[in-house]
Amino acid sequence: SSQNEHCIGCGVTIQTDKPGELGYTPRSALEKEEIICQRCFRLRHYNEVQDVELSDQDFLDILHTLGKTNSLVVKIIDIFDFNGSWIPGLHRFVGKNPVLLIGNKVDLLPKSTNKNKLINWMKLQAKELGLIPVDVLLVSAEKGLGIQEALVEIDRIRQGKDVYVVGCTNVGKSTFINRVIKTAAGGDDVITTSHVPGTTLDMIEIPLDDGKSLVDTPGIINHHQMAHYVSKKDLKVITPKKEIKPRVYQLNENQTLFFGGLARFDYIKGGRRSVICYLANSIEIHRTKLEKADQLYEKHAGEMLQPPSRDELQKFPELVRHEFKLKSDKMDIVFSGLGWVTVKEQGAHVAAYAPKGVSVLLRPSLI
Numbered sequence: 001s002s003q004n005e006h007c008i009g010c011g012v013t014i015q016t017d018k019p020g021e022l023g024y025t026p027r028s029a030l031e032k033e034e035i036i037c038q039r040c041f042r043l044r045h046y047n048e049v050q051d052v053e054l055s056d057q058d059f060l061d062i063l064h065t066l067g068k069t070n071s072l073v074v075k076i077i078d079i080f081d082f083n084g085s086w087i088p089g090l091h092r093f094v095g096k097n098p099v100l101l102i103g104n105k106v107d108l109l110p111k112s113t114n115k116n117k118l119i120n121w122m123k124l125q126a127k128e129l130g131l132i133p134v135d136v137l138l139v140s141a142e143k144g145l146g147i148q149e150a151l152v153e154i155d156r157i158r159q160g161k162d163v164y165v166v167g168c169t170n171v172g173k174s175t176f177i178n179r180v181i182k183t184a185a186g187g188d189d190v191i192t193t194s195h196v197p198g199t200t201l202d203m204i205e206i207p208l209d210d211g212k213s214l215v216d217t218p219g220i221i222n223h224h225q226m227a228h229y230v231s232k233k234d235l236k237v238i239t240p241k242k243e244i245k246p247r248v249y250q251l252n253e254n255q256t257l258f259f260g261g262l263a264r265f266d267y268i269k270g271g272r273r274s275v276i277c278y279l280a281n282s283i284e285i286h287r288t289k290l291e292k293a294d295q296l297y298e299k300h301a302g303e304m305l306q307p308p309s310r311d312e313l314q315k316f317p318e319l320v321r322h323e324f325k326l327k328s329d330k331m332d333i334v335f336s337g338l339g340w341v342t343v344k345e346q347g348a349h350v351a352a353y354a355p356k357g358v359s360v361l362l363r364p365s366l367i
């Protein structure tokens with residue numbers, strides 16, 4: 001039929017063209033008497049949440065909703081992409097509600113990382129960005145690390161209130177929620193999730209012991225991350241899957257490092273020194289002389305310097321140069337969503353190149 005169909009679960013308008021977006025249903029499912037979107041289907045039958053993409057306005061509406069609740073807000077960030085997965089201004093929306101900050105994907109950081117130092121670093125960064133969390137935790141939703149502890153902590157600080165879980169897309173929020181569902185259900189008991197009534201924003205409610213709920217809110221897309229500029233295939237290469245092996249380079253002045261063909265780091269001045277690269281192990285690093293770098297990129301981007309691959313080079317944005325003179329010790333130059341380069345002693349003069357639209361920023365070293 002040509003008229004709009006609605007999901008019997010959440011009421012969203014059904015569409016069959018865009019998998020992963022709100023209201024998606026496979027065409028074959030339209031023959032059924034009662035039409036249910038794929039998201040509700042999975043929720044009902046598998047107790048499993050899927051993330052949908054949202055417009056910025058939808059997300060603002062969700063944030064406004066948070067401010068009107070009396071709840072605990074759990075904010076999840078991707079520790080590998082701290083700044084890229086930060087939700088700016090969340091503190092202004094949450095009102096008086098406490099915020100618990102959870103850093104996910106801790107399994108990606110080198111095992112030697114000092115966790116207490118990292119937590120203090122997160123507290124400091126959060127404060128600079130305007131948020132004072134009640135607590136900061138580290139977890140790996142995928143590996144199941146720290147999940148039990150996080151649940152205990154959430155239960156302690158929520159003091160009988162509902163819990164709202166927020167985060168950008170790709171921070172691992174669905175993985176986290178699905179872990180929580182499994183852990184809380186403790187095996188056999190099936191806990192039944194449901195949509196929050198009266199919202200079209202696809203919030204999902206997970207019942208807690210005391211009749212309160214843990215609510216999963218949809219994630220927002222951060223447009224300044226590398227993920228939006230590469231193909232699905234290349235995204236697999238740039239997304240770290242395993243513990244990152246720090247790669248140390250002894251650099252002379254006027255030397256350049258290429259990170260595949262995605263980004264570039266020029267060491268301009270400051271004497272011979274070492275820098276440490278934290279990127280997915282699958283990204284190749286090429287070192288060259290600064291004076292030869294432009295030419296090398298021109299000639300070899302898409303081939304020796306990849307990703308992006310040759311056929312994707314056409315669509316790939318030009319590299320934009322960002323120059324920094326480092327005035328403090330131990331700074332990270334961050335390529336949003338790709339990784340970072342740590343420069344230990346102050347006084348280095350460097351340039352970082354990233355595709356147009358991708359954020360490059362300077363921060364005190366995370367590790």
Ligand code: GDP
Pocket residue numbers: 051104105106107108139140141142143167168169170171172173174175176219240241242
């Ligand atoms: P969402 O968009 O926030 O719901 O994120 P997903 O749960 O879909 O996860 C996004 C990506 O991050 C997927 O490729 C996951 O496999 C990955 N991921 C999630 N949690 C972890 C984790 O703890 N460690 C690692 N290394 N990857 C994770």
